[in-house]
Amino acid sequence: MTKLTSPAVSQSAHQMPKARLHYFEQRRDQIVDTIRRLVEIESPSDNKQAVDRCSAFAAEEFAALGGRAQFHRVTDFGNHLQVDFAGETQQKPVLLLGHYDTVYPMGTLTSMPCRVGNGRLWGPGVLDMKSGIALMIHAIQALQSWHGQLPRPVTVLLVSDEEVGSNSSRHLTETLAQQSSAVLVLEPSYGPKGAVKTARKGVGEYSLKVTGVAAHSGLDFEKGQSAILELARQIQAISKMVDLKRGLTLNVGLVGGGTRINVVAAEATASLDVRVAR
Numbered sequence: 001m002t003k004l005t006s007p008a009v010s011q012s013a014h015q016m017p018k019a020r021l022h023y024f025e026q027r028r029d030q031i032v033d034t035i036r037r038l039v040e041i042e043s044p045s046d047n048k049q050a051v052d053r054c055s056a057f058a059a060e061e062f063a064a065l066g067g068r069a070q071f072h073r074v075t076d077f078g079n080h081l082q083v084d085f086a087g088e089t090q091q092k093p094v095l096l097l098g099h100y101d102t103v104y105p106m107g108t109l110t111s112m113p114c115r116v117g118n119g120r121l122w123g124p125g126v127l128d129m130k131s132g133i134a135l136m137i138h139a140i141q142a143l144q145s146w147h148g149q150l151p152r153p154v155t156v157l158l159v160s161d162e163e164v165g166s167n168s169s170r171h172l173t174e175t176l177a178q179q180s181s182a183v184l185v186l187e188p189s190y191g192p193k194g195a196v197k198t199a200r201k202g203v204g205e206y207s208l209k210v211t212g213v214a215a216h217s218g219l220d221f222e223k224g225q226s227a228i229l230e231l232a233r234q235i236q237a238i239s240k241m242v243d244l245k246r247g248l249t250l251n252v253g254l255v256g257g258g259t260r261i262n263v264v265a266a267e268a269t270a271s272l273d274v275r276v277a278r
């Protein structure tokens with residue numbers, strides 16, 4: 001067991017978080033301004049030119065802090081941006097991961113302008129995730145001002161197609177993640193307390209199709225095999241696989257089946273969403 005005996009050490013350990021919070025509070029307007037400038041460059045996933053404008057702006061901001069910016073060129077989507085920062089030590093980098101595409105179509109700014117009021121910030125993509133990009137910029141700047149140089153290498157990866165499945169960026173993300181000692185995804189924080197997300201669940205979507213035998217429910221009920229009844233049994237079995245302690249959930253979110261009320265159903269389907277913690 002370690003005991004802190006030096007009052008100087010315990011005091012500075014106490015004051016450090018407050019001092020750092022104070023540093024960011026003093027720079028609140030600058031941080032808000034960075035977010036606003038990112039939000040005012042609209043960047044819907046399906047508009048390469050627009051997304052590329054946003055990535056060019058982000059690249060300049062990171063380059064101004066001494067990062068080596070390079071674009072991974074993509075034809076169907078915006079280019080992905082990688083920025084490498086050297087550190088004092090030769091450790092593996094920490095990867096800061098994010099995306100600059102948004103779900104808001106071009107022109108949304110007209111009806112949803114970026115504005116600040118009552119301690120809130122509005123605009124397309126403010127939450128998901130242009131604030132996260134602004135925080136990357138200001139966090140790197142803060143570390144540089146506290147330490148002179150970053151204590152360890154940092155790589156920033158911003159992709160252009162996260163909102164539409166990350167197909168063109170997935171390989172790049174996986175490659176850089178494997179070369180890094182840790183990955184911090186700066187997507188919006190969890191809940192109003194602003195807790196940092198340290199993990200994301202895996203997700204899978206499945207459809208289940210049951211085929212039965214149709215029959216008239218009055219004339220020859222016994223010849224039928226109800227797909228709906230079997231689907232109901234399957235749903236019961238599926239729900240028993242849920243294991244909250246392991247972070248495994250299965251949700252049957254959609255069901256369909258049958259043709260008429262007086263016909264034993266020959267077909268039934270269900271769609272399920274599966275989430276895994278590991």
Ligand SMILES: [Zn+2]
Pocket residue numbers: 099128129162187
């Ligand atoms: Zn996002």
